[in-house]
Amino acid sequence: MPADLAVIGLGPYGLPLAQAAVAAGIPTIGYRTGPEAGSLSPAEQRRMLSAGFRPTTNAAELGRVRTAVICAPTPRAAGGGLDLAQVEAAARTLSAHLRPHTTVILESPVYPGTTEEFLRTLLEEGSGLLAGRDFHLAYSPSRVDPGNRDFTPANTPKVIGGLTPACTESAAAFYGRLTDKVVRARGPREAETVQVLEANYRHVNIALVNEMAVLCHDLGVDLWDVVRCAETKPFGFEAFRPGPGVGGHTVPQDLTAHGGRTLRMVELAQQVNSxxxxxxxxxxxxxxxxxxxxxxxxxxxxxxxxxxxxxxxxxxxxxxxxxxxxxxxxxxxxxxxxxxxxxxxxxxxxxxxxxxxxxxxxxxxxxxxxxxxxxxxxxxxxxxxxxxxxxxxxxxxxxxxx
Incomplete structure (x- = not known):
C-alpha cells in the first residue's frame, strides 16, 4: 500500500506522530534526519512496524505522499539559540522530491517566522514550486508529552497556522484524522509563537518553584506541603514542582539569538534552573x-x-x-x-x-x-x-x- 504520510525526523517529535498516525490507520513512512533518539519503547516501535509503519532511507519516497511533516530536532546551539541544521537538511531533501498539491507541515520547535522565511525559501528553491499556490505549507506545535497516559494525540488539541487559508484547511484536514479538536491560528507566525509561549511557560514556572524550594529550605518551611495546599485553589494557580534541574527536548527560548529579542523572564528562568x-x-x-x-x-x-x-x-x-x-x-x-x-x-x-x-x-x-x-x-x-x-x-x- 502506498504511504499517505511521510514523517521526516524520527526523534522525540516524529516518532509519537508516526505512532498516532499508524494507530489512526494512516499508511506512514518515516525518514531520519540524523542520529535521533525518541521516547518510544522497543515494544511500541515493534507494534508500529507490525501496524504498517515503514522506515525508509529512500528520499524519492517522500515525493509519493499527500502530507509530509518535518519533525526534525532543533537542539540548543552553541550560542544558546536553536540549531536548525536538521530542519534545513530535511527541507532540502524534501524539496528535491516535492510534488504539486502536497501538504508540508513543520512541527519542530522554531523561532517565529521560520516557516515563512526559512522553510518556504528552501522548499521553493529546491522544487521550483510556489508555497500557497502549488503546495500547502503550515506550522503546528508538536505538543508531545512522552509518557503522559492522560493526554494522547487523540485528545490533545492541535494548533495550525497555514501560509494561506487554504493551507490551514489542508493541514486541518490531515490533523482532523488524528485529534478530536483542531485550533486554527491566524498564520504560521502565530502558531510558531504558541510553541514559544508553551515552552517558556514550563521553564518559567519550574524556575519559580525551584526558587521557592531554596527559599523554603532556608526558612525551615515544608515546600511540598505549601504546594499541596496551594493547588487546592480552583483558579489562578497551576501546581509545578521543583527538582534537580530541567531536562528534555524542550528548549527555553528568549529569542536573543533571533534578532536580539530578549525575554528577560525566560533568561532569568534559565539561570535559576541551571x-x-x-x-x-x-x-x-x-x-x-x-x-x-x-x-x-x-x-x-x-x-x-x-x-x-x-x-x-x-x-x-x-x-x-x-x-x-x-x-x-x-x-x-x-x-x-x-x-x-x-x-x-x-x-x-x-x-x-x-x-x-x-x-x-x-x-x-x-x-x-x-x-x-x-x-x-x-x-x-x-x-x-x-x-x-x-x-x-x-x-x-x-x-x-x-
Whole structure:
C-alpha cells in the first residue's frame, strides 16, 4: 500500500506522530534526519512496524505522499539559540522530491517566522514550486508529552497556522484524522509563537518553584506541603514542582539569538534552573557533613538518571551534571535506573547497581533524582543510610526533601 504520510525526523517529535498516525490507520513512512533518539519503547516501535509503519532511507519516497511533516530536532546551539541544521537538511531533501498539491507541515520547535522565511525559501528553491499556490505549507506545535497516559494525540488539541487559508484547511484536514479538536491560528507566525509561549511557560514556572524550594529550605518551611495546599485553589494557580534541574527536548527560548529579542523572564528562568544541579550537590555535601562524613570518598547512589519518569530518555538530563559535580568533589558515584542499563558521564562509565536495596544500604548517601513508578520509596527510605529526595516523592519525614 502506498504511504499517505511521510514523517521526516524520527526523534522525540516524529516518532509519537508516526505512532498516532499508524494507530489512526494512516499508511506512514518515516525518514531520519540524523542520529535521533525518541521516547518510544522497543515494544511500541515493534507494534508500529507490525501496524504498517515503514522506515525508509529512500528520499524519492517522500515525493509519493499527500502530507509530509518535518519533525526534525532543533537542539540548543552553541550560542544558546536553536540549531536548525536538521530542519534545513530535511527541507532540502524534501524539496528535491516535492510534488504539486502536497501538504508540508513543520512541527519542530522554531523561532517565529521560520516557516515563512526559512522553510518556504528552501522548499521553493529546491522544487521550483510556489508555497500557497502549488503546495500547502503550515506550522503546528508538536505538543508531545512522552509518557503522559492522560493526554494522547487523540485528545490533545492541535494548533495550525497555514501560509494561506487554504493551507490551514489542508493541514486541518490531515490533523482532523488524528485529534478530536483542531485550533486554527491566524498564520504560521502565530502558531510558531504558541510553541514559544508553551515552552517558556514550563521553564518559567519550574524556575519559580525551584526558587521557592531554596527559599523554603532556608526558612525551615515544608515546600511540598505549601504546594499541596496551594493547588487546592480552583483558579489562578497551576501546581509545578521543583527538582534537580530541567531536562528534555524542550528548549527555553528568549529569542536573543533571533534578532536580539530578549525575554528577560525566560533568561532569568534559565539561570535559576541551571543552578539546580549545583544546589542538589550542595545539599548532598551538607547532609554528609551533618552526619560526620565528607563528600570526598563518600559512596553516593543516584536513583533515576533519565530526564522524565518511566522513560529511557537521557536527553539533557540534570543527573549528568549532578554526577559530574559529585565526582569533582571526590565522591564515588554509582547509579540505579530500571530504564538505563549503561550510563557514562564525560565518557567515564558510571557503575550500575544491580541490587537496589543492597546498594542503598551500602551507600553513604542515596539521592532520588527521578521518581520511576517501580521504586518503592518507603522501602528505600528504610534501607538507605541517608536519603535526599529531590522530587518530594517520599513519605513526610522518611527522607530529607529538596
Amino acid at each position: 543552578r539546580m544541579p549545583g544546589y542538589v550537590v550542595q545539599r548532598a555535601a551538607a547532609l554528609l557533613n551533618e552526619h560526620g562524613k565528607s563528600a570526598r570518598g563518600a559512596r553516593v547512589l543516584l536513583l533515576g538518571v533519565t530526564y522524565k519518569p518511566d522513560l529511557a530518555d537521557l536527553y539533557d538530563t540534570p543527573a549528568q551534571e549532578v554526577a559530574l559535580r559529585l565526582m569533582e568533589l571526590g565522591a564515588s558515584v554509582s547509579y540505579h535506573d530500571p530504564y538505563v542499563p549503561e550510563w557514562s558521564v564525560l565518557d567515564r562509565p558510571v557503575p550500575r547497581a544491580d541490587s537496589l536495596y543492597e546498594a542503598a544500604a551500602d551507600a553513604d548517601l542515596t539521592i532520588l533524582l527521578q521518581q520511576h513508578r517501580t521504586y518503592d520509596l518507603h522501602g528505600l527510605s528504610v534501607k538507605a543510610q541517608l536519603l535526599l529526595d529531590t522530587r518530594g516523592a517520599t513519605p513526610a519525614g522518611a527522607a530529607h526533601r529538596l
